[in-house]
Amino acid sequence: MPKPPVPRLTVITLGVADMRRSIAFYEALGFVRKFRATGEAVAFFDTGATVIGLFPWDQLAQDATLPEHPRPRVFRGITLAWNCRSTEEVDEVIEFAISKGARVLKPPHKTDYGGYSGYFADPDGHPWEVVVAPNIEVGEDCRVHLPD
Numbered sequence: 001m002p003k004p005p006v007p008r009l010t011v012i013t014l015g016v017a018d019m020r021r022s023i024a025f026y027e028a029l030g031f032v033r034k035f036r037a038t039g040e041a042v043a044f045f046d047t048g049a050t051v052i053g054l055f056p057w058d059q060l061a062q063d064a065t066l067p068e069h070p071r072p073r074v075f076r077g078i079t080l081a082w083n084c085r086s087t088e089e090v091d092e093v094i095e096f097a098i099s100k101g102a103r104v105l106k107p108p109h110k111t112d113y114g115g116y117s118g119y120f121a122d123p124d125g126h127p128w129e130v131v132v133a134p135n136i137e138v139g140e141d142c143r144v145h146l147p148d
Contacts, residue, residue, distance in 0.1 A: 009050055010050055010051060011044075011052075011053050012051070012052055013053035013054070013055050014052065014053070014122075014124065015055060015056070015057035015058075015060040015061065016055070016057060016123070016124045017056075017057055018123070019040040019054060019056060020040060021123050022043070022054050022122070022123055023043045023054060025101050025102075025123050026045050026054065026122075027045075028100035028101070029096070029100055031045035031046065031047060032045060034046050034051075042054065043055075048141070048142050052080075057071065057124070073125070075127075079119070079129050080126060080128045080129070081129045081130075081131060082129070082130045083131055083132070083133065083136060083138050084130060084131065084132045085132065085138045089132065090108050090117065090118060090131065090132055093130045094108055094118045094120060097120045097128070097130070098120065101123060102121060102123075102128075103120060103121045104118070104120055105119035105120060105121050105127055106118055108130070111131075113133070113134065114133075114134045115131055115133040116132050117129055117131040117132075117133075135147050
């Protein structure tokens with residue numbers, strides 16, 4: 001019996017309305033763009049462990065064989081997360097994202113599970129949680145380390 005493949009999440013691709021605007025936003029947040037030979041057809045950003053891809057919304061819908069319209073203006077059932085080491089870092093990241101064009105969805109606050117969290121939306125409304133959570137460590141390598 002063949003060995004099953006090793007599961008992994010490698011790329012999160014976001015459908016965007018304006019490639020230039022979204023590329024500028026993610027570069028302003030500090031994500032490093034890689035493989036620039038793709039121009040504005042697709043953009044890839046190194047996140048340390050995975051990659052964020054930006055792709056025109058209509059082309060991404062077509063590629064996935066999903067309808068382009070109507071574009072949802074409601075919660076899509078997915079969030080991205082930026083884990084932090086402290087409540088102060090959460091506040092700093094939210095303020096930084098706002099200064100680069102993000103929109104606050106929920107200001108930073110103490111959570112019912114003992115953490116501290118807030119949300120912002122990128123220019124296309126993709127929600128990002130900025131959070132420090134108990135028992136989830138962000139190491140010196142900026143990667144999330146989970147307990148067993």
